[in-house]
Amino acid sequence: MRVDREIGYILHTRNYRETSLIVEVFARRHGRLGLIAKGAKRQKSGMVGILNSFHPLLLSWSGRGELATLTNAESVSAYDRLAGDTLYCAFYLNELLMRLLHRHDAHETLFDSYQEALATLRTQGAGEPVLRIFEKRLLQELGYALVLDHDVERAQSIDPEALYQYVPERGPIQANGKQRHGIEVHGTSLLDLDREELENPRSRRETKRLMRAVLARHLGDKPLQSRLLLQQVFKLRADDLSPE
Amino acid sequence: MIEGLKQALCKLPGVGPRTAQRMAFHLLERDREGARHIAEALTSALQNITNCTRCNNFSEQELCPICASARRKAEQLCVVESPADLEAIEKAGVYQGMYFVLMGRLSPLDGVGPDDLRLEQLEQRLAEGGVQELILATNLTVEGEATAHYIGELAQKRGVEVTRIAQGVPVGGELEYIDRNTLAHAISGRHKL
Numbered sequence: 001m002r003v004d005r006e007i008g009y010i011l012h013t014r015n016y017r018e019t020s021l022i023v024e025v026f027a028r029r030h031g032r033l034g035l036i037a038k039g040a041k042r043q044k045s046g047m048v049g050i051l052n053s054f055h056p057l058l059l060s061w062s063g064r065g066e067l068a069t070l071t072n073a074e075s076v077s078a079y080d081r082l083a084g085d086t087l088y089c090a091f092y093l094n095e096l097l098m099r100l101l102h103r104h105d106a107h108e109t110l111f112d113s114y115q116e117a118l119a120t121l122r123t124q125g126a127g128e129p130v131l132r133i134f135e136k137r138l139l140q141e142l143g144y145a146l147v148l149d150h151d152v153e154r155a156q157s158i159d160p161e162a163l164y165q166y167v168p169e170r171g172p173i174q175a176n177g178k179q180r181h182g183i184e185v186h187g188t189s190l191l192d193l194d195r196e197e198l199e200n201p202r203s204r205r206e207t208k209r210l211m212r213a214v215l216a217r218h219l220g221d222k223p224l225q226s227r228l229l230l231q232q233v234f235k236l237r238a239d240d241l242s243p244e
Numbered sequence: 245m246i247e248g249l250k251q252a253l254c255k256l257p258g259v260g261p262r263t264a265q266r267m268a269f270h271l272l273e274r275d276r277e278g279a280r281h282i283a284e285a286l287t288s289a290l291q292n293i294t295n296c297t298r299c300n301n302f303s304e305q306e307l308c309p310i311c312a313s314a315r316r317k318a319e320q321l322c323v324v325e326s327p328a329d330l331e332a333i334e335k336a337g338v339y340q341g342m343y344f345v346l347m348g349r350l351s352p353l354d355g356v357g358p359d360d361l362r363l364e365q366l367e368q369r370l371a372e373g374g375v376q377e378l379i380l381a382t383n384l385t386v387e388g389e390a391t392a393h394y395i396g397e398l399a400q401k402r403g404v405e406v407t408r409i410a411q412g413v414p415v416g417g418e419l420e421y422i423d424r425n426t427l428a429h430a431i432s433g434r435h436k437l
């Protein structure tokens with residue numbers, strides 16, 4: 001099978017043999033796939049400086065099976081590099097995709113959301129809302145859409161003023177003093193996430209806890225390394241150097 | 245016994261089972277003297293080469309020749325990912341300062357975080373004082389950039405001036421594989437982070 005000039009992003013690369021790379025790609029029409037880039041680290045391969053994450057590429061490959069061979073990679077536009085916190089956030093998006101996408105399942109809508117998230121990071125800098133919206137759309141695309149518009153027990157619309165218990169495998173249930181194993185969130189937070197408008201600080205705080213709990217069910221015990229990195233960055237900033 | 249040798253040779257980077265078999269047969273059939281030489285060189289390297297206690301580069305002494313040298317500028321400290329990168333910069337021949345080898349880079353998707361690099365040792369080095377400029381010469385890959393930013397913040401907190409090697413090295417390029425001239429330009433054209 002030959003595939004010619006398909007738009008895609010590099011999620012991750014690792015060294016393979018002396019000068020080659022195994023490249024994990026997220027292509028719009030092909031989903032996540034693994035490609036061998038033979039001799040990619042040699043200057044004359046023409047791939048040095050091209051195979052970067054977070055930058056759209058036109059990729060050509062051939063072969064079938066688990067690992068096809070990358071035959072060409074072209075940059076679509078001038079390289080626009082991410083820096084600092086936006087870079088850490090972009091790693092987070094890639095790690096989510098690497099952990100949750102299966103190879104060879106196309107996700108065109110999700111691909112567009114990914115592209116949109118990267119664009120937002122570039123124009124607006126690092127921020128929680130971009131990550132929450134991407135997480136929400138990712139779960140939706142994988143068939144685990146969150147219920148954000150109605151109470152799953154009473155079949156009533158979400159009341160912005162009310163307090164809910166969000167039970168990860170079910171959805172929001174209005175808190176009425178009964179103890180449940182859910183995440184406490186206000187109606188406004190659910191509606192804000194539904195509309196993808198997370199300006200309200202409380203909504204940000206609550207949806208962060210909510211998404212974390214929901215994602216944990218799909219990610220298993222292994223923590224997201226890029227989340228740990230972000231936590232360490234914030235800790236580094238908060239640490240006081242002066243001796244006690 | 246021959247299986248064991250083949251498996252041992254497979255540990256070399258870029259050597260698969262077939263190459264390993266060819267190497268093993270070659271050494272045993274045609275070049276036993278060469279084989280003995282390899283064995284001795286490996287044993288002696290393992291016995292005598294450790295990591296420099298100051299910069300982590302490979303060294304036969306507690307301090308490597310660069311760290312021990314009085315001619316190098318102690319106020320400049322250049323941070324690189326690997327000994328191969330250090331070697332590449334040395335070959336470019338324009339840098340007179342000291343080094344610090346991280347022995348890795350931040351790579352969340354490979355599970356490498358700040359605690360996996362020798363950052364405590366680097367912080368200690370900065371805390372000693374004397375370093376006026378920290379030059380970030382990690383690779384211009386996304387992981388190298390992330391590493392540079394993290395260390396940059398770490399150093400700026402201590403009031404150390406931080407510079408990053410200039411573009412000129414192609415983005416995504418790894419130092420080990422770049423020609424000398426480009427690398428020399430990159431070192432002299434470094435800029436403030």
Ligand SMILES: [Zn+2]
Nearest residue numbers: 296299308311
């Ligand atoms: Zn040294």
